[in-house]
Amino acid sequence: MATDFYAELGVARGASADDIRKAYRKLAAKYHPDKNQGNAEAEAKFKRVNQANQVLGDPKRRALYDEFGEEGLREGFNPDLARAYRGRSPFGGSGGGLEDILGGVGAGRGFGDLFGDVFRAARGSARGRDAAGEVIVDFAAALRGTTVTLQVPGVDGEVNVRVPAGAGDGDKLRVAGRGTPGRGGGTAGDLLLTVRVTPHKYFKRDGLDLNVDFPITPTEALNGAKVRVPTPDGPVSLTVPAGAQSGKQVRLRGRGVKRKNQVGDLYVRFIVMMPQLDKLDPKKQESLAKAAAALSEVIDTSERDAIKL
Numbered sequence: 001m002a003t004d005f006y007a008e009l010g011v012a013r014g015a016s017a018d019d020i021r022k023a024y025r026k027l028a029a030k031y032h033p034d035k036n037q038g039n040a041e042a043e044a045k046f047k048r049v050n051q052a053n054q055v056l057g058d059p060k061r062r063a064l065y066d067e068f069g070e071e072g073l074r075e076g077f078n079p080d081l082a083r084a085y086r087g088r089s090p091f092g093g094s095g096g097g098l099e100d101i102l103g104g105v106g107a108g109r110g111f112g113d114l115f116g117d118v119f120r121a122a123r124g125s126a127r128g129r130d131a132a133g134e135v136i137v138d139f140a141a142a143l144r145g146t147t148v149t150l151q152v153p154g155v156d157g158e159v160n161v162r163v164p165a166g167a168g169d170g171d172k173l174r175v176a177g178r179g180t181p182g183r184g185g186g187t188a189g190d191l192l193l194t195v196r197v198t199p200h201k202y203f204k205r206d207g208l209d210l211n212v213d214f215p216i217t218p219t220e221a222l223n224g225a226k227v228r229v230p231t232p233d234g235p236v237s238l239t240v241p242a243g244a245q246s247g248k249q250v251r252l253r254g255r256g257v258k259r260k261n262q263v264g265d266l267y268v269r270f271i272v273m274m275p276q277l278d279k280l281d282p283k284k285q286e287s288l289a290k291a292a293a294a295l296s297e298v299i300d301t302s303e304r305d306a307i308k309l
Contacts, residue, residue: 003070005052013066017057024053028136029198033149047151054133128180128189135161135173135193139200142167143232143257150193159191166259168205169197208257208264215273216240229268231255238268246272 006013009023027049029035036042055073056062064072064079071077135148145165149158159178167173172194179189204211214229224242228235231252238250249269256264277285 003048003051005055005065008048008052009056011056017059020053020056024049024057024134025136025196028053028134032136032138034138034141050133050150054131057134058132126183126186128182128186130189130192131179132192133194134196135163136196136198137163137167138198139203139205140232142169142195142197150191161191161193163195164259166208166257166262167195167197168257169195171195205257208259208262210256210264210266212266212268213271214268216244216270218272218274220244221246221270221272229266231266232258240270244270244272246270 006015009015009020009027011019011023015023028046031042031046031049033043033046036046054061055065061073064077068077068079068082072079072082133150135150137146137148142163143166145167146163148161148163150161151158159175161173161175163173172192175191175193177188178191181188202212210232212229214227216225216227219225220227220240221244222242224244225240226237227240229238229252233255236252236255238252241248247269249267252266252268254263255266258264275288277288280288
């Protein structure tokens with residue numbers, strides 16, 4: 001049964017490139033093997049979604065698919081010959097008449113097979129086409145490096161792609177020899193991938209630097225404290241200086257993104273968290289109000305009056 005790549009991504013045939021890209025990212029994130037370990041159905045869906053994107057996400061391949069269906073994606077398929085034959089065919093349509101002209105030879109085979117048999121020898125050897133697509137990885141996996149398994153249309157078997165540590169959104173990866181096979185003994189093309197990194201809930205990336213807002217209690221801010229802060233290499237101890245204001249930023253050198261022989265820094269911004277009054281009983285609310293009043297008496301707010309626009 002022929003595959004409907006548009007249906008796999010859940011988009012209409014007239015969908016824009018942006019609509020296809022958004023649909024692919026949403027489905028790839030949903031069915032990614034890292035989130036569905038042991039789920040064979042989700043793994044199969046992930047492979048089909050990748051295959052659909054590698055066809056519809058490539059303008060040239062999408063045009064061939066729209067005009068000729070899956071036959072247009074076969075190795076050795078010549079669209080010019082197919083159009084020329086279709087224009088001369090007394091049977092019209094998309095080419096069923098060629099099999100009738102040949103007296104049924106190759107019945108049930110498509111354009112790609114038939115034209116490949118007739119013209120492959122005449123055209124000699126040629127390098128295979130490069131295959132293009134995207135590889136989606138989560139934020140933490142991109143920092144540490146990971147291996148992703150992909151199914152590439154026109155390439156037998158699965159392709160294991162190593163995403164190097166420190167890979168960023170939009171980075172390009174080339175996997176030599178894992179594109180479509182060559183013709184007549186020619187070398188295979190390459191697999192060209194764009195890395196897409198899913199956002200993190202707490203960490204933001206700026207080049208090789210990382211930024212994170214880290215909550216601390218009023219007591220920790222007032223008296224100072226030791227807190228454990230997560231980093232790509234594991235949690236580290238960080239000192240909150242006594243009297244720390246909300247928004248104060250501290251730099252942890254060399255605790256950012258590591259990429260080849262380079263490493264960035266981690267910037268930790270303290271956010272002083274206040275208690276949720278609706279979760280406190282009346283007695284605790286009263287005690288807190290008295291403590292807040294006493295604290296307000298020793299806080300200098302004169303700088304607030306100087307703020308003007």
